[in-house]
Amino acid sequence: MSALEDQIAAVEEEIRTTAYNKATQLHIGRLKAKLAVLRLEREARAKGRGGGVGYAVRKSGNATVGLVGYPSVGKSTLLNRLTAADSETAAYDFTTVSIIPGMLRWGGASIQILDMPGLIPGASRGKGRGREVLSVVRSTDLVLFLLDPDHPNLRALTSELEGAGVRINQRPPRIVVQHSDRGGLTVSSTVRLTHLAGGAAAQIAREFGLHNGSIVFREDATVDQLIDVLAGNRVYIIAIMAVNKSELLSAKQRAELTATLLPYEPIFISARTGEGIDTLVDRLGNALRFIRIYVKPPGRPPDREEPVILRSGDTVAGLLRKLPGELDRGFKAAQVWGRSARFPGQTVGREHVLSDEDVVTVLVARGGARAAG
Ligand SMILES: Nc1nc2c(ncn2[C@@H]2O[C@H](COP(=O)(O)OP(=O)(O)OP(=O)(O)O)[C@@H](O)[C@H]2O)c(=O)[nH]1
Numbered sequence: 125m126s127a128l129e130d131q132i133a134a135v136e137e138e139i140r141t142t143a144y145n146k147a148t149q150l151h152i153g154r155l156k157a158k159l160a161v162l163r164l165e166r167e168a169r170a171k172g173r174g175g176g177v178g179y180a181v182r183k184s185g186n187a188t189v190g191l192v193g194y195p196s197v198g199k200s201t202l203l204n205r206l207t208a209a210d211s212e213t214a215a216y217d218f219t220t221v222s223i224i225p226g227m228l229r230w231g232g233a234s235i236q237i238l239d240m241p242g243l244i245p246g247a248s249r250g251k252g253r254g255r256e257v258l259s260v261v262r263s264t265d266l267v268l269f270l271l272d273p274d275h276p277n278l279r280a281l282t283s284e285l286e287g288a289g290v291r292i293n294q295r296p297p298r299i300v301v302q303h304s305d306r307g308g309l310t311v312s313s314t315v316r317l318t319h320l321a322g323g324a325a326a327q328i329a330r331e332f333g334l335h336n337g338s339i340v341f342r343e344d345a346t347v348d349q350l351i352d353v354l355a356g357n358r359v360y361i362i363a364i365m366a367v368n369k370s371e372l373l374s375a376k377q378r379a380e381l382t383a384t385l386l387p388y389e390p391i392f393i394s395a396r397t398g399e400g401i402d403t404l405v406d407r408l409g410n411a412l413r414f415i416r417i418y419v420k421p422p423g424r425p426p427d428r429e430e431p432v433i434l435r436s437g438d439t440v441a442g443l444l445r446k447l448p449g450e451l452d453r454g455f456k457a458a459q460v461w462g463r464s465a466r467f468p469g470q471t472v473g474r475e476h477v478l479s480d481e482d483v484v485t486v487l488v489a490r491g492g493a494r495a496a497g
């Protein structure tokens with residue numbers, strides 16, 4: 125083991141063996157910060173070495189879903205069931221050795237599903253090409269955890285994702301950090317801090333080498349949330365979970381599994397028989413929160429046949445990326461009718477957040493109003 129790995133192991137051990145209470149709280153916070161910094165260093169070194177060659181994955185469709193699970197849980201069988209893809213399946217581990225995409229239609233949306241090699245404990249440290257797989261996971265919009273009822277250890281799986289900077293079913297902390305050259309560090313907050321009061325935030329920031337600048341809390345954040353913001357390489361992804369091979373399970377076994385997998389609500393499926401697949405597809409489609417935008421050329425009715433599919437939170441800028449390039453280049457303003465408009469036909473800019481079933485006219489500079497049609 126390298127000196128860096130030794131240091132990481134030592135800090136991990138100390139965190140594990142230190143009892144958590146009021147007196148040790150700050151100490152543990154600083155240890156966690158130290159660990160995050162060491163892991164960033166490990167990441168940087170792995171990149172410097174060139175590591176393994178990453179998988180080249182071309183994203184397509186309106187959203188991308190990653191199939192994440194241990195080897196042999198049935199990820200490839202599920203991909204083949206959901207899409208027209210033909211991914212090799214077999215009764216031994218590591219059948220899949222690259223990323224296999226497939227496309228699933230849901231309503232008017234197309235969802236890209238990525239089958240990938242199974243993850244094993246130690247993946248985030250590079251085991252079983254884990255680092256490369258996790259970097260693909262980081263680029264997805266939704267993770268579908270697939271479990272085998274015989275080894276439903278979700279915790280070991282999620283901790284590999286966490287180790288790779290993936291935050292599951294969380295939103296980014298409302299903390300703003302700014303660096304400057306001098307002037308010391310100021311910490312302020314718009315709410316009362318219960319986890320990071322009395323200089324704790326500044327001490328943790330120092331572990332990251334932040335001595336000058338400001339930290340503004342807009343929520344009562346935890347130590348872990350502050351560390352996430354300071355580390356800066358986190359991605360926030362939604363996840364849902366399915367238990368495969370469930371044609372083998374009794375009602376009692378299902379109830380027991382459901383209890384152990386809280387707070388997830390597992391969907392019981394069988395990639396082999398097709399049981400539960402419709403429920404899974406609907407859960408996926410709903411979780412991705414698609415919105416439909418009807419584009420209306422000026423002076424003409426909106427195109428209600430073929431909405432542009434975006435996702436909740438997307439803006440006019442996101443819509444422009446899906447329309448012919450001249451509309452983006454010539455963009456002057458947009459007019460909006462629907463739930464996101466304060467009044468019918470409101471004029472808005474690129475940053476305006478759209479809602480499901482909005483009607484939008486794009487106004488371009490050259491030669492007056494024009495739009496996609
Ligand atoms: N009983 C049962 N067996 C299944 C089901 N789905 C997949 N299997 C079997 O489980 C084994 C592994 O399936 P794969 O689809 O290759 O699993 P994988 O998760 O892609 O495995 P790796 O690519 O090695 O990570 C195969 O023998 C499948 O036939 C299911 O719903 N029920």
Ligand SMILES: [Mg+2]
Pocket residue numbers: 199200201212213219220239240241
């Ligand atoms: Mg496979």
